[in-house]
Amino acid sequence: MLKISAWFIGLFIVGMGVLVCPLIQGENQDASNAIDLARLSRQGENWKIIDQKGNPQEGALSLHHSKWLMYFLHWRPLGEERREVSLEDARKLLLSFWGPNMPFTLTGNEGQLTVAGHPACFVEGTIYNGTVRTIFIVWNCPQTGRQFIADTNINQARGTPIAYLDLQHQIALTTCCHGQTTSVDNALLIQEFKSDKFNLSFRTPADWRTREFPSPKWFPTGMTPTNGTLWTLLTTSEKHIELAWRQSDQALTPELMEFSLDKLRQKPIQLERLILNIKEIRLEEARLEGGRLIGSGVYKYAAQVGGKEFEIPYIFRAFLWKDGPRTHFLLASMAALKEMWQIPNDLTPSPEAMDSFVRNEVLPAVAAWK
Ligand SMILES: [Zn+2]
Numbered sequence: 001m002l003k004i005s006a007w008f009i010g011l012f013i014v015g016m017g018v019l020v021c022p023l024i025q026g027e028n029q030d031a032s033n034a035i036d037l038a039r040l041s042r043q044g045e046n047w048k049i050i051d052q053k054g055n056p057q058e059g060a061l062s063l064h065h066s067k068w069l070m071y072f073l074h075w076r077p078l079g080e081e082r083r084e085v086s087l088e089d090a091r092k093l094l095l096s097f098w099g100p101n102m103p104f105t106l107t108g109n110e111g112q113l114t115v116a117g118h119p120a121c122f123v124e125g126t127i128y129n130g131t132v133r134t135i136f137i138v139w140n141c142p143q144t145g146r147q148f149i150a151d152t153n154i155n156q157a158r159g160t161p162i163a164y165l166d167l168q169h170q171i172a173l174t175t176c177c178h179g180q181t182t183s184v185d186n187a188l189l190i191q192e193f194k195s196d197k198f199n200l201s202f203r204t205p206a207d208w209r210t211r212e213f214p215s216p217k218w219f220p221t222g223m224t225p226t227n228g229t230l231w232t233l234l235t236t237s238e239k240h241i242e243l244a245w246r247q248s249d250q251a252l253t254p255e256l257m258e259f260s261l262d263k264l265r266q267k268p269i270q271l272e273r274l275i276l277n278i279k280e281i282r283l284e285e286a287r288l289e290g291g292r293l294i295g296s297g298v299y300k301y302a303a304q305v306g307g308k309e310f311e312i313p314y315i316f317r318a319f320l321w322k323d324g325p326r327t328h329f330l331l332a333s334m335a336a337l338k339e340m341w342q343i344p345n346d347l348t349p350s351p352e353a354m355d356s357f358v359r360n361e362v363l364p365a366v367a368a369w370k
Helices: 005-014 024-036 087-096 163-173 254-265 352-365
Strands: 045-052 059-066 069-077 105-115 117-125 132-141 146-155 191-195 198-206 208-212 229-232 238-247 270-271 274-289 292-305 308-323 326-335 337-340 341-346
Touching: 024 163, 045 229, 045 270, 059 270, 069 198, 087 105, 087 117, 087 132, 087 292, 105 132, 132 163, 163 198, 191 229, 229 341, 238 254, 238 308, 254 274, 254 292, 254 308, 254 326, 274 308, 308 337, 308 352, 326 352
Parallel strands: none
Antiparallel strands: 045 059, 059 238, 069 146, 069 229, 105 117, 117 132, 132 146, 191 198, 208 229, 238 326, 270 274, 274 292, 292 308, 308 326, 337 341
């Protein structure tokens, strides 16, 4: 079984081609009025309509949002060769750190700053024709004998907002490398990652997760307080919406929701260069609330790559409601990855993140929900 990570590695390398199903034109254009794409995307989220059909009486829409970012914090022993941090050192680090298979090109955006009270340098590079944009921030901590590298990354080809690179910069500025206190004026950074084992801490937004990056090449005998890497990933990177409506006088029952979910099983979606099919869709709970049926559950997207299947698990909220003679069905979902690059990491969005996605992003953009 090709691991889920191949999905991301593949996109990392060939993710330039954002191939979206051509929109169906002409008689089906009305379908896009069912959702306010500008409202949905107002926080810079890169939503795309990947399929639409129908008219105001009966139709369906599929939308997908994807962004890609990674924040690493590396620390290495502060040997003689690392005593001073210069822009030249930072450039060399960026160009060589991940090895010859990651051939970065410097952009010339570079400079100096202060991190955790230490002089620091930053340099920027891109890779794979600008697909990924990376900034290294490098500083030395003489108090603990370590050199730190904040390794900040976004995938530009997938439309990841530059704000996510800036946010990683802000995360780096919160690093406590020798027990000092830092103050960063950013209301998003409400979660503290603190490691007594590695004698460091930093702050992230609530929906990011941090864990060790156990590279056997870098750490054959394990990480130590003077040699290690942490990676921090966003849990809400992949989002998918299905919206459908038709004339119907059927009662809003869990059976009707099951029926609507089952229809998705027969509807492959094209995402970048992949055809994804829903499998194992399961409604775990459904209840009537204010005349609307609200459910939740899980499913997986499966795709064939090179004759092998890989899967992306999702969690969803589903809604059935009436609007005059029409019945509407909405599924709002987010990927709930359990590993990345074959390293276990529970990236399931929190219930709060799912609630916020549904209540603050999706429902206000659905015309018929009002
Ligand atoms: Zn320090």
